[in-house]
Amino acid sequence: MGVSYTASVAGMRAFQALHLVRTDNIWIGIGKQEPWNESDNVPEVSGSSQLSEPIGYKKAEKVRFVIPDPEGDIVQFEQRWTIISEEEAMQSLVRWVYVAAWITGTELPAVSYRQSAIVTDLVLAEATLPGKLAVTAEEVSSHGYALVVNNRSPIHRTEDQREFLEFIVEF
Template sequence: MSRAISFYELQNVYFALGKQTPWAENEHDPNFSAPLPSVEAKDLEELIGMKRVDVKSLVVPDDSGTIVYRDQTWRKISPEEAIELGAHWVYIEAQIYYEDLPAVEYRQIGVFSRTVPNDNVSIEKKILLPEDIKSVGILEVLDQRKVVTRNEDSRDTFSMIIEF
């Protein structure tokens, strides 16, 4: 529970996209699966960019909740209620607009905490390109998938519930 509250209180949490090159030559075969991520991973391969999380909430499973994630409903709660209930889940969400990051293929999604921008980049900047980053920080979650193509005219919403 304390780890969830600590993560919730962090200001510099980002979703990141990476890995433009194919996993394998047969990547487009219907039976292809992306490789499992390494527990040793500390970064994404071929980082495309990062977007600061727009929404961050402590949550608990609740049939009358307003957040639906992986076929379960969740309810937002305060840190005080999280302590009372022993809650250890954090919901995060970010929207990436077409102009935010390059419209390219990606195969990795990461969640980073404690990201540090370069000295000449405002800490208020929500979009970070690789040249804007002094330290990617701590890779909290890594998801590897089949190729996804970002379109030049789309908005992508990334959301996740992390259990601590």
């Protein structure tokens, strides 16, 4: 009897990363106004986590390939990253994607939130003006798919602040 082994390989991860970079419908969502529990202890994110109690979404302003680089200007969890071109990423089968957006002033409601997420395939409601770069949950007819979810202690948004949300997605 013969032996056979199958596994996804670097090309699969690079393909998924490339698909994310080439997708135009990428948003960063915020949600979860209510406390996590009585003591507001932040739960770990699981594979089935979703963006709870969506508040709103901001269209991603940067969706780019990145690589670890000790001299890089992007810092996430004490690791430095550098943006590279799609061509470089394809040659090296890169599997990391940087996703970022600014939320400014009154683009989204000035409320506290405990979750952020990268969301794709968001569908705007019919009454929502096309081309909007920030939408509230009420302006959405389908909340799409959460690709990455971050649970955290509350962030208190005010109308006079700017907020930079960024993620490194690893496939």
